[in-house]
Amino acid sequence: MRRPLGAAGGEHGHAVPVSERKERxxxxxxxxxxxxxxxxxxAGDELRSANAQIEFLLRKALxxxxxxxxxxxxxxRRGRPPKQPPQG
Structure with missing residues (x-):
């Protein structure tokens, strides 16, 4: 079953207003x-994509x-958010 398409269309999971998103x-x-x-x-050893590894290394060098x-x-931050411990 597919979920309904949001404002961002089918290629994105969440709609982010253009004013909040920085162009890359x-x-x-x-x-x-x-x-x-x-x-x-x-990059694989550090659980990053090759692109993210290049940006990480360039930022570190700068x-x-x-x-x-x-x-x-x-x-x-990419990927799944960290698990939160149960409150109570």
């Missing part, structure tokens, strides 16, 4: 296949070099 830049990145495979394995803009928000 898309870039084409060409990597040596061996570098990509190593990156993908590393922060280490003192070049991370102060207005940069935290990395978006």
């Amino acid at each position: 830049k898309q870039v084409l990145l060409r990597l040596d296949p061996a570098v990509y495979e190593a990156l993908a394995r590393w 922060a280490d070099a003192g070049r991370l803009p102060p207005a940069t928000g935290p990395l978006p």
Whole structure:
């Protein structure tokens, strides 16, 4: 059984108003296949996608070099939310 489509359409689980969503830049990145495979394995070890691993490493390098803009928000959290202990 399918749930009814929300305001965001069928490709998204939850509707997020455009004013609350920050646009993300898309870039084409060409990597040596061996570098990509190593990156993908590393990302898998840390339960991230290759894209999230690249962003994580770029942010870390920028922060280490003192070049991370102060207005940069935290990395978006992906996946299932953490379980909450029962209250009572």
